[in-house]
Amino acid sequence: MVKKQISIIGVPMDLGQSRRGVDMGPSAIRYAGVVERLEKLNYEIHDMGDIEIGRPSKDEEVNDGNLKYLRAVSEASDKLALEVNRVIESKSFPLIFGGDHSIAIGTLAGISKHYKNLGVIWYDAHGDLNTSETSPSGNIHGMPLAVSLGIGHPALINIAGYSPKVRPENIVIIGARSLDEGERVLIREKGIKVYTMHEIDRLGMTKVMEEAVSYLKSKTDGVHLSLDLDGIDPSDAPGVGTPVLGGISYRESHLAMEILEESNIITSAEFVEVNPILDERNKTATVAVALMGSLFGEKLL
Numbered sequence: 001m002v003k004k005q006i007s008i009i010g011v012p013m014d015l016g017q018s019r020r021g022v023d024m025g026p027s028a029i030r031y032a033g034v035v036e037r038l039e040k041l042n043y044e045i046h047d048m049g050d051i052e053i054g055r056p057s058k059d060e061e062v063n064d065g066n067l068k069y070l071r072a073v074s075e076a077s078d079k080l081a082l083e084v085n086r087v088i089e090s091k092s093f094p095l096i097f098g099g100d101h102s103i104a105i106g107t108l109a110g111i112s113k114h115y116k117n118l119g120v121i122w123y124d125a126h127g128d129l130n131t132s133e134t135s136p137s138g139n140i141h142g143m144p145l146a147v148s149l150g151i152g153h154p155a156l157i158n159i160a161g162y163s164p165k166v167r168p169e170n171i172v173i174i175g176a177r178s179l180d181e182g183e184r185v186l187i188r189e190k191g192i193k194v195y196t197m198h199e200i201d202r203l204g205m206t207k208v209m210e211e212a213v214s215y216l217k218s219k220t221d222g223v224h225l226s227l228d229l230d231g232i233d234p235s236d237a238p239g240v241g242t243p244v245l246g247g248i249s250y251r252e253s254h255l256a257m258e259i260l261e262e263s264n265i266i267t268s269a270e271f272v273e274v275n276p277i278l279d280e281r282n283k284t285a286t287v288a289v290a291l292m293g294s295l296f297g298e299k300l301l
């Protein structure tokens with residue numbers, strides 16, 4: 001039998017937010033044993049190494065458009081989109097390690113043209129639906145989902161030469177507990193499906209994931225999982241730049257990944273925002289790798 005292929009792409013990007021160190025995320029995730037873990041599940045793993053990220057000078061950080069390091073983020077997104085596209089053309093499953101969440105701009109740009117109706121599961125404490133007008137921080141990692149909807153600066157929305165990358169009705173956000181005003185407006189206006197912590201508490205993770213899967217399954221021909229480690233509670237995943245109390249537990253996250261695995265809908269995935277400098281003995285990278293285990297079919301018995 002031919003083994004299923006997974007291709008790993010590391011993206012050592014930290015310019016989409018203000019806390020240095022998240023560029024070391026790919027190393028931390030590899031160090032936590034991801035390749036060995038997935039090989040045990042009988043996958044053939046191709047580690048493509050890391051995308052090269054420029055090191056712009058500090059004065060590129062703030063520009064009057066409220067988009068920090070716009071040029072560097074846009075260049076990195078271009079490179080990532082090309083690489084992701086190549087992986088899909090080679091019939092391998094793209095598994096991307098961040099880096100901050102701005103990398104999703106490039107990931108989705110590389111993926112989306114391969115699908116008529118791409119679905120996205122955005123597992124995150126945040127909506128990442130800001131624009132330069134609504135962003136309180138100017139940090140591009142708070143904008144990738146808006147950008148992928150075609151809302152934002154032309155240098156970001158036109159990566160890979162087309163826009164939008166995803167339709168609002170094909171998005172499910174899971175774990176939200178920190179939304180800015182502009183993000184709330186966009187969610188209502190576009191009718192984006194959101195399971196906040198309230199729904200997760202109330203319905204339980206099983207129901208939430210089953211609903212999310214059946215919502216997406218009927219209308220999409222591929223689903224990208226974009227998992228921001230800050231979706232998980234900071235007690236379980238402390239190594240993130242923008243932690244928010246009251247998050248999804250480690251156990252609930254395993255359950256979510258297991259339900260996704262059973263559903264067979266996931267066609268690409270990325271794990272972002274692991275910051276080893278803020279972490280405790282590589283705990284957050286270890287959590288990320290454990291969740292990948294469940295996502296790719298690990299079973300105890």
Ligand SMILES: NC(=[NH2+])NCCC[C@H](N)C(=O)O
Pocket residue numbers: 100101102126128130135136137138139141142143178179180228230242273
């Ligand atoms: N990917 C993330 N961790 N995003 C956090 C975004 C925080 C805040 N909403 C902002 O736009 O600045």
Ligand SMILES: [Mn+2]
Pocket residue numbers: 124125126228230231242
């Ligand atoms: Mn987040």
Ligand SMILES: [Mn+2]
Pocket residue numbers: 101124126128141228
């Ligand atoms: Mn995020």
